[in-house]
Amino acid sequence: MKVPLLDLQKQYETIKTEIREVTEEVFASQRFIMGPKVEELERQIADYCGCRFGVGVSSGTDALLISLMSAGVGFGDRVITTPYTFFATVGTIVRTGARPLFVDIREDTFNLDPQGLEKLLLSLPGEERNKVKAIIPVHLYGQCADMGPILDLAGRFGLTVIEDAAQAIGAEYELGKDGMRRAGSMGDYGCFSFFPSKNLGAFGDGGMVIANDVQIHERLEKMRNHGASPKYYHAMVGGNFRLDALQAAILAVKLRYLDEWTRGRQENAARYRALFKAAGLDQIRLPAEKEKRHIYNQFVIRVPENRNALKTFLGEQGIGCEIYYPVPLHMQSCFKDLGYEEKDFPVSVKAAETSLALPIFSELTLDQIHYVVDIIAQFFNSKKN
């Protein structure tokens, strides 16, 4: 049996007609840059996330970069995040001229550890602490970071909060008396990616920043278009961070199905849990579901022993799987100059050595899920003998 890590073709079959209609509309209008389709999507994504404003941008990476630029982060500043995330979270910090400061992740959720954050902030000498401008909590795999204490600390130390919600559209977190809040709506900026493998994927690159503050919204709108306002008059330097009308039109169609697709992922996660439990495999650890609602962009198990051999075996049996991520960012050769050592962030290092993402996309069949669990059981049973 073949079980790909992700199969977008099945999904496309179900929405083909609608996609063709809206793309035909854009073709007929010959209006490809910005315009009503982008504005409509911004409204819809902001509403979906429980936030006031949305600004469509060219990618999740650019969502992070424009947020940092808008927050005034620049040369010599410090920005805090974790070393266990997709490269863009840290790549964008460095591109502004700022220096990343890392806080290790929690053992259970792979997300930023608020206690580690407090420890770091309190341990920095005053001069260094004053350079810290922002923090980027990442909602890894589709589960929110522990935002309550993170927001408290950001408030206490006067830091801008930029949520990297690229993997977490629609994920929820219970924020004290504010009740359930969606990923991206809790900080000053919420960054999303519409890369095709995300829960809401475009037919190419795309992204969005959401915000509640009117001034931030206005600044983002200018910055995504070279800082121009009015046209050809520049009070600030921005970039070309625009979202295409075609992508916006496609995303608006797909947004109508997002909750259904997310439910499919959650059901698949529940099936894995039940089947792994029945198989009694104590050689793996299932993902912790700490914050509700987890949207399962990835279903990542931990395999403390023989992870690489298991990955190879799954591949041979036709099962797609992936390591997100094999090298923590403090160990990337391009960040050698930061002077970190491997042992500085042991939880991230361990995560890189033991994590394995299994297929979780909503169109997986029950047979396929059974097959994945059976093959993993087979692998470990053969090890015992």
Ligand SMILES: *Cc1c(COP(=O)(O)O)cnc(C)c1O
């Ligand atoms: C995908 C992703 C990004 C970058 O998004 P792109 O649209 O690929 O630029 C940033 N951060 C995280 C955590 C991601 O998963």
